[in-house]
Amino acid sequence: MKKTHILAIVIIAIAIGVIMSTAGDASTYVCFKDASNMAAEGDNDKVHVVGKLKKDAAGNIEGMIYDPVIDANRFEFVLVDNNNQVQTVIYNQPKPQDFDKSEQVVIVGSMRGEVFMADQIIMKCPSKYEDKELKETASN
Amino acid sequence: MIHTTVGDIGHASIVVALIAAIVAAFSYFKASSAKDFLSETSDQKSWRKFARLFFYLHSAAIFGVVGTLFYIIKNHYYEYHYAWDHSSNSLPIYYMISSFWEGQEGSFLLWLFWHVVLGLVLIHQNKTWEAPMMAVFCAVQAFLASMILGSVLPLVELKIGSSPFILLKDFMGSLPVYKINPDYVPEDGTGLNPLLQNYWMVIHPPTLFLGFATTLIPFAYCIAGLWMGRYKEWIRPALPWALFSAMVLGTGILMGGYWAYETLNFGGYWNWDPVENAVYVPWLVLVAAIHCMIIYKNSNTALKPAVILAIASFVLILYSTFLTRSGILGSSSVHSFTDLGLSGQLLIYLLFFSLLSLVLLVFRWKKIPDTEKEASVYSREFWVFIGVTVLCLAGFQVLATTSIPVYNSIIALFGIKSNVAPPADQMEHYSKFQIWAGIFIAILSGIGQFFWWKKMDGKKLWNAISIPLLLALVISMLVMYFTGLDQPAYILLVATSIFSICANAFILKDVLKANPKLSGGAVSHIGVAMMLIGILYSSGYSKIISLNNSGMTYSKEFSKEMNKENLLLWRNDPEQMDDFTLLYKGQRLESPDFAGFINKDEVVQLDNKAKVIAKKDIIYQAKVQYKKGDTINIAPENTFYEVQYSKANGDTFTLYPRAQVNPQMGLIASPDIKRFWGRDLYSFVSSIPTPDRDREWSELVEHTAHIGDTIFLNDFVAILQDVKRETNVPGVTLKSTDAAVRAHFKLLGKDKNYDVYPIYVVLMEDHMVGQIPEVVEDLGIKITFLSIDPASGTFTFGVNTTQKDYIILKAIEKPAINILWLGTLLLVIGLAIAIVRRYTEFIKMRNKGVEV
Numbered sequence: 004m005k006k007t008h009i010l011a012i013v014i015i016a017i018a019i020g021v022i023m024s025t026a027g028d029a030s031t032y033v034c035f036k037d038a039s040n041m042a043a044e045g046d047n048d049k050v051h052v053v054g055k056l057k058k059d060a061a062g063n064i065e066g067m068i069y070d071p072v073i074d075a076n077r078f079e080f081v082l083v084d085n086n087n088q089v090q091t092v093i094y095n096q097p098k099p100q101d102f103d104k105s106e107q108v109v110i111v112g113s114m115r116g117e118v119f120m121a122d123q124i125i126m127k128c129p130s131k132y133e134d135k136e137l138k139e140t141a142s143n
Numbered sequence: 144m145i146h147t148t149v150g151d152i153g154h155a156s157i158v159v160a161l162i163a164a165i166v167a168a169f170s171y172f173k174a175s176s177a178k179d180f181l182s183e184t185s186d187q188k189s190w191r192k193f194a195r196l197f198f199y200l201h202s203a204a205i206f207g208v209v210g211t212l213f214y215i216i217k218n219h220y221y222e223y224h225y226a227w228d229h230s231s232n233s234l235p236i237y238y239m240i241s242s243f244w245e246g247q248e249g250s251f252l253l254w255l256f257w258h259v260v261l262g263l264v265l266i267h268q269n270k271t272w273e274a275p276m277m278a279v280f281c282a283v284q285a286f287l288a289s290m291i292l293g294s295v296l297p298l299v300e301l302k303i304g305s306s307p308f309i310l311l312k313d314f315m316g317s318l319p320v321y322k323i324n325p326d327y328v329p330e331d332g333t334g335l336n337p338l339l340q341n342y343w344m345v346i347h348p349p350t351l352f353l354g355f356a357t358t359l360i361p362f363a364y365c366i367a368g369l370w371m372g373r374y375k376e377w378i379r380p381a382l383p384w385a386l387f388s389a390m391v392l393g394t395g396i397l398m399g400g401y402w403a404y405e406t407l408n409f410g411g412y413w414n415w416d417p418v419e420n421a422v423y424v425p426w427l428v429l430v431a432a433i434h435c436m437i438i439y440k441n442s443n444t445a446l447k448p449a450v451i452l453a454i455a456s457f458v459l460i461l462y463s464t465f466l467t468r469s470g471i472l473g474s475s476s477v478h479s480f481t482d483l484g485l486s487g488q489l490l491i492y493l494l495f496f497s498l499l500s501l502v503l504l505v506f507r508w509k510k511i512p513d514t515e516k517e518a519s520v521y522s523r524e525f526w527v528f529i530g531v532t533v534l535c536l537a538g539f540q541v542l543a544t545t546s547i548p549v550y551n552s553i554i555a556l557f558g559i560k561s562n563v564a565p566p567a568d569q570m571e572h573y574s575k576f577q578i579w580a581g582i583f584i585a586i587l588s589g590i591g592q593f594f595w596w597k598k599m600d601g602k603k604l605w606n607a608i609s610i611p612l613l614l615a616l617v618i619s620m621l622v623m624y625f626t627g628l629d630q631p632a633y634i635l636l637v638a639t640s641i642f643s644i645c646a647n648a649f650i651l652k653d654v655l656k657a658n659p660k661l662s663g664g665a666v667s668h669i670g671v672a673m674m675l676i677g678i679l680y681s682s683g684y685s686k687i688i689s690l691n692n693s694g695m696t697y698s699k700e701f702s703k704e705m706n707k708e709n710l711l712l713w714r715n716d717p718e719q720m721d722d723f724t725l726l727y728k729g730q731r732l733e734s735p736d737f738a739g740f741i742n743k744d745e746v747v748q749l750d751n752k753a754k755v756i757a758k759k760d761i762i763y764q765a766k767v768q769y770k771k772g773d774t775i776n777i778a779p780e781n782t783f784y785e786v787q788y789s790k791a792n793g794d795t796f797t798l799y800p801r802a803q804v805n806p807q808m809g810l811i812a813s814p815d816i817k818r819f820w821g822r823d824l825y826s827f828v829s830s831i832p833t834p835d836r837d838r839e840w841s842e843l844v845e846h847t848a849h850i851g852d853t854i855f856l857n858d859f860v861a862i863l864q865d866v867k868r869e870t871n872v873p874g875v876t877l878k879s880t881d882a883a884v885r886a887h888f889k890l891l892g893k894d895k896n897y898d899v900y901p902i903y904v905v906l907m908e909d910h911m912v913g914q915i916p917e918v919v920e921d922l923g924i925k926i927t928f929l930s931i932d933p934a935s936g937t938f939t940f941g942v943n944t945t946q947k948d949y950i951i952l953k954a955i956e957k958p959a960i961n962i963l964w965l966g967t968l969l970l971v972i973g974l975a976i977a978i979v980r981r982y983t984e985f986i987k988m989r990n991k992g993v994e995v
Contacts, residue, residue, distance in 0.1 A: 006520070014532055021540045021576065028566035029547060049567030071830055075951040076707045097709050097830040097951050100812065111567050122567070 042114035153211035160204035168281035170194030231334035248307035257356035275367035343402035354392025360384040362457035390974035421463030523594035537580035585639035589646035615642035643672035667973025677963025688721035739763035752779035830951035903928035
């Protein structure tokens with residue numbers, strides 16, 4: 004067998020390894036119900052959940068607790084997933100600074116008992132391109 | 144008044160640029176029909192002349208578009224959406240330049256601009272390749288110009304591109320204000336994203352886009368070579384440009400990393416974000432292509448891989464453009480461009496050049512010269528080729544994972560909903576492969592270099608390699624011992640990198656003696672090895688030192704995995720962190736007029752947000768900078784938090800991490816970095832109390848006192864020392880009939896005493912009284928001078944309390960990060976040496992008329 008062939012086999016083997024590892028490490032987008040089921044079955048894989056913040060009629064965010072004086076590293080909030088299931092989420096980091104403005108939130112983590120422990124919060128803020136409002140001035 | 148002419152000129156220029164690019168591409172195509180360059184017929188010659196004329200026209204039009212857009216931004220024509228969206232009145236000129244490319248349209252324009260500059264250089268530098276190469280160039284330009292066209296095609300009602308010259312009223316015409324006044328022009332723009340107001344953002348995008356633009360050159364030469372049947376000859380002119388491209392693109396990527404490190408607060412320079420990955424992969428492939436081209440030049444092998452990789456690096460640039468600009472990344476990236484609805488166009492752009500190259504490659508494949516000879520294990524080709532393979536596999540891994548959103552979209556086309564998400568721990572996922580790629584690259588760049596310079600067999604190899612190997616072993620042992628390396632892969636990476644440095648240092652010594660011009664390879668490989676060491680230590684051994692030890696435990700849920708990485712610091716209340724004592728001293732402002740920081744408590748904010756008035760003399764470096772009552776210009780968006788770090792042995796330094804309050808984006812924190820020789824101490828404010836405007840104060844409590852009386856405020860005691868007439872009240876113009884009095888309280892704090900001066904003002908003419916309260920930020924107490932009762936000689940004061948001022952701080956130690964930056968510098972220098980060498984070679988051969 005020629006060296007080129009051996010090399011080719013090695014390359015293919017590594018490439019397959021890469022693909023397998025990507026498939027193995029890839030997380031999934033789920034809803035809170037699935038996340039609970041996974042946790043109940045003892046599956047500790049971290050998942051992505053997409054949701055929106057819970058807001059009251061006046062548009063104020065509900066259920067958000069961050070009191071740095073008590074604990075700077077604990078942020079609790081309530082997320083509503085795409086199936087309208089409401090879930091308390093805990094994030095062991097300070098509250099992300101533009102959190103209040105985010106339109107959609109993606110959390111990465113897993114269910115632990117009654118709460119969802121998030122390791123990461125990815126926020127889709129209403130892009131500054133869409134959100135800007137013209138400041139109307141008196142001059143016109 | 145709406146200035147429509149300038150926008151019309153701009154838009155017309157885009158149309159001209161697009162048409163001229165198409166005409167030039169077609170004419171260059173016609174001019175390339177010759178079988179042989181040197182026997183150009185008069186017909187082809189006239190086509191070429193004609194094409195060149197149109198390329199000049201295209202260039203002029205692009206310069207026109209750039210000039211027009213900048214003119215609009217510079218003159219604050221906010222009737223244009225682009226100016227309104229990306230600029231504002233208060234922006235200094237250098238940030239106006241960054242606002243030029245903040246938006247997608249502007250960045251396409253920047254890309255077009257660099258292509259034009261490069262095209263103009265290439266036309267004059269290399270006449271024989273002009274026609275086929277410029278045909279590719281002009282075709283690319285036509286695609287890019289269409290991205291900013293912003294016209295609707297008649298008949299089919301299809302909008303092509305997004306123009307930077309769109310008027311605000313056309314963009315948001317539904318706003319009520321336009322019903323009242325169709326000629327409404329906003330007075331100010333909404334400004335540049337504060338994160339981009341950084342000097343790196345002035346130079347990083349042009350560098351990166353120059354890198355993008357230069358990848359077109361090896362691609363264009365390669366396509367021209369395949370097309371004209373000059374399968375080998377394209378390598379010589381393309382090589383110096385490929386090296387240049389790797390240098391510029393690499394610098395651009397690292398600049399982006401450095402900007403992120405300095406400005407963003409994710410705590411590092413690299414985050415494996417799709418936007419970063421999308422440029423990292425083409426860079427790896429480009430470096431691999433360069434290695435193949437060099438192998439070919441030396442031994443006539445590896446031509447096919449060189450062709451494939453030169454094409455792949457450009458196609459990957461197109462793919463990365465598609466990923467970051469089409470909106471396909473969706474929620475998997477934090478900072479991709481907004482979707483301008485260009486995804487279809489971007490896809491056609493990507494597919495056109497991918498398929499074109501693929502078809503050309505398939506048709507010419509058999510004709511590309513190849514060697515049947517097996518490469519010997521003792522040949523340099525063999526080792527370099529293994530290195531190329533490692534680079535490609537490393538790129539493949541990153542690409543395979545970054546493309547996950549693309550798989551979802553493709554599957555969705557077949558009506559299946561896929562819910563695959565990127566790995567939850569990206570760092571871990573990428574690192575576990577990339578670290579091995581790093582190890583192999585370090586080994587190969589050490590051994591490969593020996594083969595490069597000498598004819599080798601087993602014995603000779605051992606002779607050459609034994610000393611550097613031994614030296615590397617000794618140094619690695621010492622480094623391991625002193626830095627406490629623990630993980631096997633980490634140890635291997637450090638040891639192999641040290642070996643690479645030693646081996647290349649030996650080579651460098653010999654090469655410098657023989658011919659310094661050839662030292663590029665050794666220098667850049669030393670640079671790469673240093674970068675690997677720097678990356679390993681600064682990322683693998685970065686240590687969070689702000690671990691919370693305040694004693695306030697809150698472990699209802701998960702005591703074990705609580706990562707209390709952030710520390711609460713009350714103002715003027717020292718806190719222990721690692722081996723430092725930290726003291727948060729208060730908020731500071733920055734003035735464009737002098738270098739120091741201004742204590743926010745020593746000034747009064749005016750209605751104009753960019754101006755404050757000094758409450759007392761402001762002293763900086765033992766000099767009075769501003770007298771009491773002076774007006775000071777400040778940068779209104781930035782607040783700095785003075786934090787003093789002191790060690791038990793007396794070493795003290797101060798950091799000023801920054802937070803910006805931005806109406807669109809909320810609070811934005813940027814770190815401050817203390818640089819030591821061997822490590823960086825990186826600190827940022829991860830949270831602060833809500834800013835002044837919606838601060839909550841307790842209900843006012845009134846106190847009445849004579850001079851000398853003591854009053855009790857919550858837990859503190861305050862003594863009214865005296866009440867005096869005040870003639871100079873900062874921020875208030877006192878007329879002769881007006882009067883102001885100032886009370887003086889001595890407030891006894893826990894560790895220190897405070898002097899508090901609330902002021903009471905009587906403006907006779909206006910029949911008004913006013914109070915200027917004073918806040919003791921350390922204690923969260925505000926004292927207001929409410930009234931004077933001359934009959935009884937008593938004074939009434941109001942006291943409110945609020946939350947004391949604090950910050951939440953995160954501090955990370957990053958060891959050996961300077962080795963990374965130093966290695967980067969060496970890599971760039973090494974590449975520059977190689978460019979000079981290869982370019983001189985090309986010029987020499989060109990002037991001889993050989994093989995050009």
